Amino acid sequence: MTTARAHTNIALLKYWGKKNTELILPYNDSISLTLDHFYTDTTVDFVSSLTDDEILVDDQPLTGSGLKRAKRVLNLIREQSGIQENASVHSTNHVPTTAGLASSASAFAALAAAGSKAAGLDLSDKELSILARHGSGSASRSIFGGFVQWHAGHDSQSSHAQSIQSAVDWDINLITALVDTKKKKVSSTMGMQAVVKTSPFFPAWVKSAQADVEPMKTAILNKNLANLGTIAENNAMRMHATTFGAVPNFTYFQPQTLAILDAVRNIRKLGVECYSTVDAGPNVKIICASSNNELIMDKLATIINRNQLLVCKPGPGIKYL
Numbered sequence: 024m025t026t027a028r029a030h031t032n033i034a035l036l037k038y039w040g041k042k043n044t045e046l047i048l049p050y051n052d053s054i055s056l057t058l059d060h061f062y063t064d065t066t067v068d069f070v071s072s073l074t075d076d077e078i079l080v081d082d083q084p085l086t087g088s089g090l091k092r093a094k095r096v097l098n099l100i101r102e103q104s105g106i107q108e109n110a111s112v113h114s115t116n117h118v119p120t121t122a123g124l125a126s127s128a129s130a131f132a133a134l135a136a137a138g139s140k141a142a143g144l145d146l147s148d149k150e151l152s153i154l155a156r157h158g159s160g161s162a163s164r165s166i167f168g169g170f171v172q173w174h175a176g177h178d179s180q181s182s183h184a185q186s187i188q189s190a191v192d193w194d195i196n197l198i199t200a201l202v203d204t205k206k207k208k209v210s211s212t213m214g215m216q217a218v219v220k221t222s223p224f225f226p227a228w229v230k231s232a233q234a235d236v237e238p239m240k241t242a243i244l245n246k247n248l249a250n251l252g253t254i255a256e257n258n259a260m261r262m263h264a265t266t267f268g269a270v271p272n273f274t275y276f277q278p279q280t281l282a283i284l285d286a287v288r289n290i291r292k293l294g295v296e297c298y299s300t301v302d303a304g305p306n307v308k309i310i311c312a313s314s315n316n317e318l319i320m321d322k323l324a325t326i327i328n329r330n331q332l333l334v335c336k337p338g339p340g341i342k343y344l
């Protein structure tokens with residue numbers, strides 16, 4: 024029996040579009056920051072008396088596409104280890120479901136780590152990243168702490184994450200503005216499928232996202248918040264532009280999302296470094312130095328309640344408990 028802890032991450036350069044839906048291979052590299060407070064603890068045991076995998080998330084049996092993905096990861100572990108037994112999986116999310124932060128990244132990273140260890144495998148971080156990717160693309164990045172790059176690659180073995188800067192020793196954090204915490208209407212899988220198939224902006228997105236990679240890495244290594252934030256904000260807006268171009272068109276933005284994006288631009292005009300990023304949902308994450316958190320949160324107070332603002336700091340990679 025093994026327990027592993029994995030933290031969520033937020034993409035500064037987005038993964039948005041699958042080149043291979045079976046293997047979850049992306050069109051472009053992505054870069055993320057792993058976060059501190061939000062994590063998943065998962066315990067896995069392979070038990071001969073079980074007639075099927077038994078997977079509980081926050082004490083509820085996993086169903087639907089989540090179950091399919093978890094079984095895919097467990098089957099790969101069985102293939103690699105030669106183990107035949109079914110698995111008993113208990114997963115606890117310390118990502119408030121209301122936080123609007125992705126729990127799939129931490130969930131599948133923790134499952135890959137705990138499951139492989141419980142099966143007697145001793146995988147490298149790269150191998151764990153490949154395994155976690157089969158559950159959810161963004162999970163490939165949650166194996167590592169701090170700033171992380173997911174290399175798109177060209178096949179399963181070459182598509183994995185790698186650390187850029189694991190110990191973040193400079194002042195950067197995120198303020199998450201929780202616009203709406205209800206389950207989104209268009210899942211990231213559905214959204215990606217739609218833009219890949221129908222958005223004429225998709226090829227331009229892939230080209231510009233890949234072109235962002237080297238400048239973003241340079242900004243991280245130079246600890247340059249202004250460059251990092253500018254590249255991240257533009258990258259996020261271009262990702263969302265693909266949804267406006269889809270047929271039928273759709274958007275993850277809500278009126279309050281746009282109001283916050285606008286407020287962030289205005290605060291920036293006052294000389295305060297802050298930049299927005301938005302995932303496949305209406306919540307806005309504001310990238311800034313922690314020394315400006317209070318000022319920025321005060322400015323946002325006219326748009327959103329203070330208790331809908333959540334500060335997240337850089338966090339660590341996978342751990343065994």
Ligand code: PMV
Pocket residue numbers: 033034036037038039053125127128159160161162211212302303
């Ligand atoms: O890993 P998934 O299938 O939950 O997709 C994540 C997609 C985005 O959050 C929008 C971007 C990203 O790179 O995390």
